[in-house]
Amino acid sequence: MRILYLHQHFSTPEGATGTRSHAMARALAARGHAVTMACGQYAGAVTGLAGGFRRGRREGPVDGFRVVEWAIPCGNAMPLRRRAGAFLRYAAQAGRLALAEEWDLVIASSTPSSVALPALAAWRLRGIPFLYEIRDPWPELPRAMGIGSPPLWWALDRLADAACRNATAVIALSDGMAETARAHGARVIAVLPNGCDLDLFGPGIAPWRPPGLPPDGMLAVYAGAQGPANGLGLLLDAAALLQAARAPLTLVLVGEGAETPRLRARAETLGLRNLRFLAPLPKRRLAALLAGADIGLQCLAPVPEFAELTAPNKLMDYLAAGLPVVANLGGAAARLLAGGRHGPVGIAVAPADPAALAEALGALARDPARRRAMGRAARQLAERRWDRRLLAARFCELAEAAAPPRPRLALA
Incomplete structure (x- = not known):
């Protein structure tokens, strides 16, 4: 044809x-x-x-x-x-x-x-x-x-x-x-x-971290658009709570959009030392960053319709990379993170609760065995279903x- x-x-x-x-x-x-x-x-x-x-x-x-x-x-x-x-x-x-x-x-x-x-x-x-x-x-x-x-x-x-x-x-x-x-x-x-692109993303990819990030600290990565629909102010609020609690975790926001200037200005005002912005990365470079990360972040604005009417690419990338995921979504994404026979692949919190988001991130940061188990389950789910x-x-x-x-x- x-x-x-x-x-x-x-x-x-x-x-x-x-x-x-x-x-x-x-x-x-x-x-x-x-x-x-x-x-x-x-x-x-x-x-x-x-x-x-x-x-x-x-x-x-x-x-x-x-x-x-x-x-x-x-x-x-x-x-x-x-x-x-x-x-x-x-x-x-x-x-x-x-x-x-x-x-x-x-x-x-x-x-x-x-x-x-x-x-x-x-x-x-x-x-x-x-x-x-x-x-x-x-x-x-x-x-x-x-x-x-x-x-x-x-x-x-x-x-x-x-x-x-x-x-x-x-x-x-x-x-x-x-x-x-x-x-x-x-x-x-x-x-x-x-x-899930199982060849591009996966456990066999050589890890990479950009200069200026803690070489041994834990990374939680959000990779995607930075527009009004993404509600990324929630991530800044969670970063502020994690910084106050001295959690050993850095949040990395990869991408750009209409909200990027405002987000950068607010992060500077809040004095967030545990949050970094990166320009959009080619998929192969992003795969290397995810290979060097510990947690994938999924975030959307608290709009009820988002629960069933969205299908984010980034969530598939995290699963393929074998990362546990923390998301502020209910509906389809929450059901996916609940996992299957190999166990949960992440944690879903309420759409507009920065304290719950910070607690979920902090809990994974403190529990390497849980992170590894979720990461293995994520890759297995990617291979079996996606x-x-x-x-x-x-x-x-x-x-x-x-x-x-x-x-x-x-x-x-």
Whole structure:
């Protein structure tokens, strides 16, 4: 099949952001499909292409598939109006590509949900079937956080209705996201969660710690976006409590976002000597940092909808790295941390309780045997349930079922 894969925020593992679409595109290409990945320029992403843009576009082969990249910068640190403009510019360029070439299937991976626009255009004007992948449910999450306005949420609701009702199938990253797809009229829904890259992250990776960190002290690492949705002020409050208790633990925040300047200023005001900020790291460098860490940190703002409507990449990275996890989430994440037959893989605390978060971190810092047991259970859970290679095979099966062979005109 000829597959057009639309993901505005695509990155290879050389970048500092999620690599799910890279893994899925590689798996499709390995099964003999001709895949074109269409993307923009996401902050922290590395597409694998080199050289300049010609008329705002460049393309070339990357890891067995074709990548088309447009010079459309986008990132979490940008104001909402500029990001919205980038979303619409990408949708326009992707729409032209969807209609300019022959495709058997379009895969539209959100966020942003505007990625559904070119898929809908190809379906309506050319009869090309499409899969719609929900990685973050819009407008459910923006509405829950009060981001945007009722007219914008109404428009996003109608777009979600159109995408879910007309897609051959909807792929959701969690059961909660599947429920939102069902509410928008999806007929066929498959839950295919984020997976663990067991080759990139794992116990065999050589550990690394950046200069300036205690060489023998314990590290708790948060690696991800630093925006309003992440609620990282809670980590600063917990760090202050740990510092007052003289806990031998340093918190490392890796990433950037709209909240980064405010967080840095507040950390300085609080005089936090046990907290460090690092710029976003390429995935391979992050894997080395996690190999040298003791605890993985998962944090989100105390929004009730987050309990079932999120599927953080970083949580999968921690499990693959064999780290015990401390999270301020209920719902799906808390159930995951409860573990299975090999025991719990972490500790879940209340969403807005810095004292409970500090206590959980301090308890793990004081108990190396418990940390090791949770870390072993985390890696075992990653291998048994969240292996990305197994999830990619299922993704390929869904794509192949979505586009039965179509007759082609014979050339004279």
